Amino acid sequence: MNSTKYFSITKGTYAPINSLAAKSHLTSTASLPQKFYQNNVLDKYINQDAKKVTLRQLVMFGRNLTKSKLIASANYVLSELPVRLAHRIRDFQHLPYICGTNPYMGRVYQMYWKSFDEFRKFPKVTTLEENIKCCEMFTRNMKEHSQIIPLLGMGVSECVGLVDPELIDKFMNRMLMTRISRRTLVEQHTLLSKNFCPNEDETNCPEPPTNIPGLRAQIVGKVDTQCNIGNLVHECAAKAQSIFEDYYELVPGTAPQVIVDGHKDAQLMCVTDHIEYIVFELLKNSMKASIQNAIDNSGINGFDQNDLDFLPINVTICQTKANVTVRISDKGGGIPPDVYKQIWNYCSPYKSKFLTNFHRIKEMQAKTNENTGISPLVPLGFGLPMCSVFANYWGGDINIYSLPGYGVDSYIRLPRLGNIAENPAIEDTEVLDEVAIHHHK
Incomplete structure (x- = not known):
């Protein structure tokens, strides 16, 4: 039997998984031992579809902002982040074992798990005060994740010659694509929150004068x-x-x-x-x-x-x-x-x-x-x-x-019209697995 090893860690544990098990988790890892995966948590979010947005939708939502719309935005971002992170965590679990032993890859994995847990456990936002705390949490996570690209770069540098380049390319494209999607949602919401100044009727108060004509209409978040x-x-x-x-x-x-x-x-x-x-x-x-x-x-x-x-x-x-x-x-x-x-x-x-x-x-x-x-x-x-x-x-x-x-x-x-939906790269979760299995046959 093929004894290919795959990367699987939960809370810092590295474990080999044979190729038969790997093939069985192309669509789900629910049958694998619990010590390898927190399946009941991760699968719940992997089985959800991302609610993709267009630039035009972000603009239309951000104009004429109200308290209720801002709170709805916070809860939308809170619901999306764990879904998008879950797919990338699963990608880490599908990497060849040699990548799992890399300390830089391991650090990124742990950072993703930490943020995933924090996002999914954060309570539903119901007030502007709670939204401020939510934005602080978003900003702190973004700051912490500024290490991600250098860590991935160092991890990839140590995998050259050890791992199929096609697998690394697919893995990195998806990591970076979803990273862009998360930061776009977070930065859009935090900027809207920062500029929100409610009137008594709970609508956004006029923006201060600017020397740039049409800026209020042109820039939204x-x-x-x-x-x-x-x-x-x-x-x-x-x-x-x-x-x-x-x-x-x-x-x-x-x-x-x-x-x-x-x-x-x-x-x-x-x-x-x-x-x-x-x-x-x-x-x-x-x-x-x-x-x-x-x-x-x-x-x-x-x-x-x-x-x-x-x-x-x-x-x-x-x-x-x-x-x-x-x-x-x-x-x-x-x-x-x-x-x-x-x-x-x-x-x-x-x-x-x-x-x-x-x-x-x-x-x-x-x-x-x-x-x-x-x-x-x-x-x-x-x-x-x-x-x-x-x-x-x-x-x-x-x-x-x-x-x-x-x-x-x-x-x-x-x-140029802003009517194309974003590509958060979560629909093809099985592709990375298939490349890895083919490479190690």
């Missing part, structure tokens, strides 16, 4: 209903240029220029943090390639910044009724074919040398304005896969085409 993608590209470009000028000690204004054309005033409904991460990461990659290509072609050792001319990066924006597409084109020499095959992987021979940099980071929220303690130019190996996850979460996608020896074209497609 985390959602920007009219995000100008051209402005966002310029802001991300300026940030990337500043970083490279500091790093290479370039004269200010001499980093590769970003030329924006097309539908410069294109707008979409989005969570700005998500789009900023994608655009900044792709511009950063193009800028780095353009600079390095110019240095390599110059033949200069210990170059002077005044001796190099960098080719510009062209960004074209196209808006249709349903989507905004952004093309980022550089002439940085392209991506070597052997590397190109691995750009969407988390766990590959090429990425392994970068994953170890996660040991230098304590916290990471995947936002462009955060200070992780290391330079934004230090490669981690997660950049492009995380861009894909951010795009996929709201129904978009990213495609990258390389012309080796010349440059790269990156295409970002983003739904």
Whole structure:
């Protein structure tokens, strides 16, 4: 009989499960020993469907907020978080045993169990005072979970060569997708709560004056209903240029220029943090390639910044009724074919040398304005896969085409109307199990 071992822990216990048992828990683990799983708790939430939302629903709910709507929002988030966490806890239990012995993976698992228990046990919110306590609990958990990405990165770095890369890719995509979903719900609710100022009639009082016309109508919680993608590209470009000028000690204004054309005033409904991460990461990659290509072609050792001319990066924006597409084109020499095959992987021979940099980071929220303690130019190996996850979460996608020896074209497609439901990645709980079983046959 196949003696494949699977990762299964409850309260810090690591236990082997043979492949026959593993196959039996593709849909449920109720038949396994209680010491391995808290089945009666976990299965209850795994068997529930996530109540997915669209950006438009978040906006409509957040406008004209009332006390009763705010309390309903708190209870909705409280009911969703344990459901979404339960699926990720189950994914940990389906990992090969070698992952279960990894201390970084074990820490993430324990943090998820702790939050899962706290969310499901938190009492139903009935007053604004209780909502304040609920928001404090949400914020504390989000802060604690800022360690998750570095811990997963360190765990993955130690699994390279030991675990099927396809399994790790599926596992990580689902971990990060659901992480985005949880943080989006929590941050939306806490921002609405923070800005709520009830009148005697229990409606939200008017927002204070602002110098930005239309801000009250445009920003609802985390959602920007009219995000100008051209402005966002310029802001991300300026940030990337500043970083490279500091790093290479370039004269200010001499980093590769970003030329924006097309539908410069294109707008979409989005969570700005998500789009900023994608655009900044792709511009950063193009800028780095353009600079390095110019240095390599110059033949200069210990170059002077005044001796190099960098080719510009062209960004074209196209808006249709349903989507905004952004093309980022550089002439940085392209991506070597052997590397190109691995750009969407988390766990590959090429990425392994970068994953170890996660040991230098304590916290990471995947936002462009955060200070992780290391330079934004230090490669981690997660950049492009995380861009894909951010795009996929709201129904978009990213495609990258390389012309080796010349440059790269990156295409970002983003739904612009806010009517696409989120993708919390909980419908395909069995997929990870099937990959693991196939790999160990």
